[in-house]
Amino acid sequence: MEIWGFSLCEGGQLPTHRESITHLLGQVSAADRGGMDGWFFAEHHIDPRHSLTPSPNLLVAAASQVTTRIRLGNMVTVLPFHHPLRVAEEIRLLDALTNGRLEVGVGRGGIPHEQAAWGVDGSEVSAMLTEGMQLLQRLLTEEAIDYSTPWWTGRAVTVVPEPTQEPHPPMWIAAVSDESVEWAARLGFNCSASFGYPELLAERLARYGACWERHHPGTEPGRFGALATVIVAETEQEAIRQGKATVLEQYEHFRQLFAKSPAPAQRRIAQYLAGVSLDDLIRDGLAVLGSAEQCVEQVTSLQSKGVDVLIAWVQPAGLDRGFAEESLGRLCQAVIPQLEKFGRSTPREDGAGGDVLTPRVAEGYVDRGMVRTDGATRQRRRVTNGEAT
Numbered sequence: 001m002e003i004w005g006f007s008l009c010e011g012g013q014l015p016t017h018r019e020s021i022t023h024l025l026g027q028v029s030a031a032d033r034g035g036m037d038g039w040f041f042a043e044h045h046i047d048p049r050h051s052l053t054p055s056p057n058l059l060v061a062a063a064s065q066v067t068t069r070i071r072l073g074n075m076v077t078v079l080p081f082h083h084p085l086r087v088a089e090e091i092r093l094l095d096a097l098t099n100g101r102l103e104v105g106v107g108r109g110g111i112p113h114e115q116a117a118w119g120v121d122g123s124e125v126s127a128m129l130t131e132g133m134q135l136l137q138r139l140l141t142e143e144a145i146d147y148s149t150p151w152w153t154g155r156a157v158t159v160v161p162e163p164t165q166e167p168h169p170p171m172w173i174a175a176v177s178d179e180s181v182e183w184a185a186r187l188g189f190n191c192s193a194s195f196g197y198p199e200l201l202a203e204r205l206a207r208y209g210a211c212w213e214r215h216h217p218g219t220e221p222g223r224f225g226a227l228a229t230v231i232v233a234e235t236e237q238e239a240i241r242q243g244k245a246t247v248l249e250q251y252e253h254f255r256q257l258f259a260k261s262p263a264p265a266q267r268r269i270a271q272y273l274a275g276v277s278l279d280d281l282i283r284d285g286l287a288v289l290g291s292a293e294q295c296v297e298q299v300t301s302l303q304s305k306g307v308d309v310l311i312a313w314v315q316p317a318g319l320d321r322g323f324a325e326e327s328l329g330r331l332c333q334a335v336i337p338q339l340e341k342f343g344r345s346t347p348r349e350d351g352a353g354g355d356v357l358t359p360r361v362a363e364g365y366v367d368r369g370m371v372r373t374d375g376a377t378r379q380r381r382r383v384t385n386g387e388a389t
Contacts, residue, residue, distance in 0.1 A: 034332025
């Protein structure tokens with residue numbers, strides 16, 4: 001299982017927003033040194049209490065200059081808020097800046113006040129995401145293309161600079177609905193699910209695998225990621241003392257947000273979160289919290305359910321910053337090494353203890369995930385005369 005970091009970088013925890021963003025980049029640098037596989041940055045707007053990351057791409061660019069090994073990505077770029085050509089150009093540029101360490105997540109953007117801020121009709125975001133994903137894939141794999149959609153048109157478009165990872169970086173869809181899960185599989189993208197309590201997670205995994213097999217028969221499916229709040233302390237009691245109130249407030253915030261959503265999938269999550277306890281969240285895999293030994297058990301439980309990537313929310317709003325740094329350190333020093341004993345392979349800059357990532361894919365292969373120099377074919381499929389085999 002891969003371990004990726006994640007944080008919304010909520011405002012109000014440090015005296016200034018600048019200090020909060022600097023702190024976030026320091027966490028990414030620590031994760032790079034500590035052996036984590038990657039770090040995802042979110043895109044959110046308008047409300048500083050919720051997030052200070054309106055441009056995940058700028059954060060990827062900044063993080064690329066203070067890290068050497070860790071993979072970096074956005075989870076997600078909200079496609080309905082941006083022109084796909086600009087998205088494609090920034091993907092190419094970021095892939096060069098990161099020296100082939102980029103991964104790209106896309107999503108529809110389901111928060112009504114953010115849609116209103118961008119002047120986007122909430123009833124159209126699903127259609128915009130579908131059109132945007134297909135157009136983005138064309139822009140990253142073809143030259144001199146013409147396109148016309150209800151929202152974007154262009155003629156004779158070739159994206160520069162040239163690709164670093166070919167044909168493009170590993171792609172992700174943050175799936176909220178069944179339709180999003182199916183689109184991820186159909187396009188050969190990796191899939192992530194937030195708030196994946198057991199029944200919902202099992203449904204998403206089954207749908208993703210079945211749809212992948214229909215469209216890419218006989219090939220390994222892409223990676224499936226799950227988001228969980230991660231708090232690692234010396235003891236379970238300390239983890240509860242430091243994290244319980246923060247974790248419950250965090251999920252209550254999203255319950256209130258999703259309860260107002262027009263999307264049935266988000267309202268379903270809100271129903272699950274109503275009255276949820278910390279024990280429920282730990283049992284159901286939405287929180288990894290306790291001593292290092294307990295966290296290892298909780299992460300391996302997620303892995304046994306079919307999760308390939310744990311997206312570790314390491315700095316929820318309200319968690320003491322000093323304690324959060326200690327928790328991240330324990331995750332890197334006490335949890336990840338134990339996971340490696342269970343078969344987890346961690347890329348390191350000197351090649352020790354895992355496979356070394358390469359920024360390019362062998363000719364004739366379409367990338368399905370992280371490509372490795374040991375010749376492993378997981379998440380790749382052979383293309384012969386335009387047909388997948």
